[in-house]
Amino acid sequence: MKCKCAEKATIKKSINTVRLLSADGVQKAKSGHPGMPMGSADYAFTLWSKFLRFDPKRPAWLGRDRFVLSAGHGSMLLYSLLHLFGYDVSLDDLKQFRQLGSKTPGHPEYGHTTGVEVTTGPLASGLATAVGMAMGLKQFAARLGAPAGLFDQQKVYVMSGDGCLMEGTSHEACSLAGHQKLNNLILFYDDNQITIEGSTSLAFTEDVGARFAAYGWNVLRINGQCPKQIAAAITLANCCKDKPTIIIGKTTIGYGSPNLAGTSKIHGAPLGDEELAATKAALGFDPAQSFVVPEDVRAYCDGIVAEKQAAAAEWDAEFEAWKAGLDAEKAALLDALLNRTVPADLEAKLLAAVPEKDLASRASSGAMIQEVAKLVPSVVGGSADLAPSNNTYMKGFGDFTPEDRAGRNFHFGVRELAMGMMCNGLALTGAIPFSGTFMVFSDYMKPAIRLAAIMGLHQVYVFTHDSYAVGEDGATHEPIEQLAMFRSTPGVTVLRPAESHEVAQAWAYAVKDATGPVVLSLTRQSLANLPAEVVAKMDVKKGAYVVSSDEDFEILIIATGSEVGASLKAAGILRQEGRKVRVVSMPSQELFEKQSEEYKESVLPSACKKRVSVEAAATYGWRKYVRCGGLTIGLDRFGESAPAKVLEDKYGFTAEKIAEAIKAHFC
Numbered sequence: 197m198k199c200k201c202a203e204k205a206t207i208k209k210s211i212n213t214v215r216l217l218s219a220d221g222v223q224k225a226k227s228g229h230p231g232m233p234m235g236s237a238d239y240a241f242t243l244w245s246k247f248l249r250f251d252p253k254r255p256a257w258l259g260r261d262r263f264v265l266s267a268g269h270g271s272m273l274l275y276s277l278l279h280l281f282g283y284d285v286s287l288d289d290l291k292q293f294r295q296l297g298s299k300t301p302g303h304p305e306y307g308h309t310t311g312v313e314v315t316t317g318p319l320a321s322g323l324a325t326a327v328g329m330a331m332g333l334k335q336f337a338a339r340l341g342a343p344a345g346l347f348d349q350q351k352v353y354v355m356s357g358d359g360c361l362m363e364g365t366s367h368e369a370c371s372l373a374g375h376q377k378l379n380n381l382i383l384f385y386d387d388n389q390i391t392i393e394g395s396t397s398l399a400f401t402e403d404v405g406a407r408f409a410a411y412g413w414n415v416l417r418i419n420g421q422c423p424k425q426i427a428a429a430i431t432l433a434n435c436c437k438d439k440p441t442i443i444i445g446k447t448t449i450g451y452g453s454p455n456l457a458g459t460s461k462i463h464g465a466p467l468g469d470e471e472l473a474a475t476k477a478a479l480g481f482d483p484a485q486s487f488v489v490p491e492d493v494r495a496y497c498d499g500i501v502a503e504k505q506a507a508a509a510e511w512d513a514e515f516e517a518w519k520a521g522l523d524a525e526k527a528a529l530l531d532a533l534l535n536r537t538v539p540a541d542l543e544a545k546l547l548a549a550v551p552e553k554d555l556a557s558r559a560s561s562g563a564m565i566q567e568v569a570k571l572v573p574s575v576v577g578g579s580a581d582l583a584p585s586n587n588t589y590m591k592g593f594g595d596f597t598p599e600d601r602a603g604r605n606f607h608f609g610v611r612e613l614a615m616g617m618m619c620n621g622l623a624l625t626g627a628i629p630f631s632g633t634f635m636v637f638s639d640y641m642k643p644a645i646r647l648a649a650i651m652g653l654h655q656v657y658v659f660t661h662d663s664y665a666v667g668e669d670g671a672t673h674e675p676i677e678q679l680a681m682f683r684s685t686p687g688v689t690v691l692r693p694a695e696s697h698e699v700a701q702a703w704a705y706a707v708k709d710a711t712g713p714v715v716l717s718l719t720r721q722s723l724a725n726l727p728a729e730v731v732a733k734m735d736v737k738k739g740a741y742v743v744s745s746d747e748d749f750e751i752l753i754i755a756t757g758s759e760v761g762a763s764l765k766a767a768g769i770l771r772q773e774g775r776k777v778r779v780v781s782m783p784s785q786e787l788f789e790k791q792s793e794e795y796k797e798s799v800l801p802s803a804c805k806k807r808v809s810v811e812a813a814a815t816y817g818w819r820k821y822v823r824c825g826g827l828t829i830g831l832d833r834f835g836e837s838a839p840a841k842v843l844e845d846k847y848g849f850t851a852e853k854i855a856e857a858i859k860a861h862f863c
């Protein structure tokens with residue numbers, strides 16, 4: 197047993213090891229951010245060594261806490277900790293910081309480096325995602341009726357800097373976290389008063405503590421460079437029963453560097469050989485050596501890891517005992533939640549539940565959500581205050597509130613970006629989330645959707661009111677370029693179904709087959725159902741299929757969503773005039789691109805040169821299907837305020853206008 201003084205000295209040395217591993221990594225890479233890791237090493241090491249529950253050999257251990265480095269530029273801090281605490285990150289990996297294919301990329305990447313719980317880099321995204329994680333962990337435990345002592349000790353620890361707290365999404369997400377009384381969320385604010393351009397006095401002088409107190413948070417203020425105060429604050433935060441906690445730690449950026457500490461110069465540039473050597477000397481390390489982990493530090497950290505693993509094994513035993521006593525229903529729920537189980541016949545079940553009448557696709561989507569909620573326990577979700585319009589409310593499944601954590605409906609409030617980030621957090625803690633808003637306001641969610649795509653998070657976006665046909669609300673509410681934006685985002689699958697059966701198949705794909713984010717583009721206005729013979733051969737999963745075709749057709753119309761019905765009617769007009777036409781419904785370009793060349797050719801034969809695309813949105817991207825000389829019917833302008841029928845005629849989306857445009861172009 198070490199005496200307290202000796203342990204204190206080892207802790208100090210360990211913290212300095214984190215500082216110097218981080219500074220060495222940046223120095224060797226000749227790029228990166230040493231200041232934040234050096235300044236916040238005291239907090240991070242104290243948290244990891246004394247509080248964070250994890251098992252480095254089982255990074256996905258169910259009972260673990262979550263650590264989120266929202267200030268993702270400080271990635272060397274996380275990599276240094278992962279190394280010291282036994283994760284699969286070696287000293288050599290630290291030496292490969294920011295190099296091609298290394299385990300230590302510039303910013304932490306989920307799914308790439310073991311122990312990284314979420315991809316961060318865009319400031320505050322981690323913080324907002326962590327709010328979703330905190331909700332997800334609470335919901336999981338409550339739905340299973342887990343006893344006290346099992347999941348309720350699980351925490352989400354976040355580290356944010358000035359930048360994170362300036363960003364809008366931190367306001368949205370932390371406001372909701374306070375409202376939701378998420379006491380399992382503990383945020384450390386690395387209050388070093390420095391950002392890239394210099395002092396925060398340039399642009400950030402609000403009272404952060406007062407702000408968080410107003411959100412309903414527990415606010416603690418400490419010297420962020422003092423391990424004793426840090427440990428006391430985390431202990432207090434852990435005791436808080438009904439509030440998230442922010443620990444505001446005054447720190448010095450680049451702590452330990454004799455000449456650069458406290459300046460913006462150390463935020464995002466290597467210290468340089470001379471200053472790094474001076475820093476090592478000042479911290480009691482050999483200036484001539486790099487990437488050093490002193491033996492006593494190594495032994496100290498190994499000892500901590502052994503204790504953590506023993507604690508994890510104890511938790512496992514409790515978990516297994518609880519699991520063994522579960523009734524059949526709860527046991528099945530646990531299994532379904534852990535495996536995100538989806539019934540193999542989901543599509544058939546959804547098709548059987550399609551309402552037998554013409555509906556707006558947002559309405560048929562709403563009907564599908566009711567079925568999906570019953571059939572897929574992992575599905576949870578909500579809207580940014582538009583549930584009655586988006587039809588996203590799961591009836592009979594309760595609301596997630598401080599009083600009822602088992603509710604599956606979330607009220608995200610009018611906070612689109614935080615909703616997107618929080619859904620990433622829900623996905624990262626095991627759910628298949630969906631989130632709804634008007635298609636045009638998906639713009640507010642784009643950064644979250646991009647991160648979902650980068651991380652490959654399986655979730656569904658329910659974007660309704662998907663064209664000018666919103667009508668009276670005018671240009672600000674009529675999406676134009678959003679479909680092209682999502683189609684151009686790698687990893688996102690867009691589905692724009694034409695009617696209720698396509699909606700059923702789209703939902704089935706989105707929940708059962710998709711592995712990443714899926715955008716559903718749905719109408720406000722009613723759409724006619726396709727005839728039974730078309731429904732019988734419908735295949736949304738293939739991305740496109742033939743709806744109607746004459747033998748030896750000369751004109752090929754490719755339409756999506758609400759424009760499929762009008763295109764079919766336009767084909768009727770052309771046929772009356774003796775033209776031979778094929779109409780293809782293409783709910784998803786991405787899924788179509790995944791098909792074999794034979795299938796693609798069978799739907800869109802290259803011999804046909806008179807090709808038309810019809811979609812009430814920007815025509816950007818359609819040229820690849822209609823090719824040179826083809827016709828793109830779309831909307832390359834912003835809309836305006838008028839009844840939808842007036843706009844339909846003005847913008848040329850009636851059957852007559854589509855037929856006219858085709859004749860004018862080709863005949």
Ligand SMILES: Cc1ncc(C[n+]2csc(CCOP(=O)(O)OP(=O)(O)O)c2C)c(N)n1
Pocket residue numbers: 229231232267269317318319356357358359360363388390391392449463
């Ligand atoms: C959304 C977003 N905007 C801008 C950046 C670029 N950026 C990286 S770090 C930083 C300053 C952050 O300041 P702070 O959080 O105080 O970090 P510190 O300088 O204390 O390390 C900026 C603007 C970013 N990563 N994300």
Ligand SMILES: [Mg+2]
Pocket residue numbers: 357358359386387388389390391
């Ligand atoms: Mg700062």
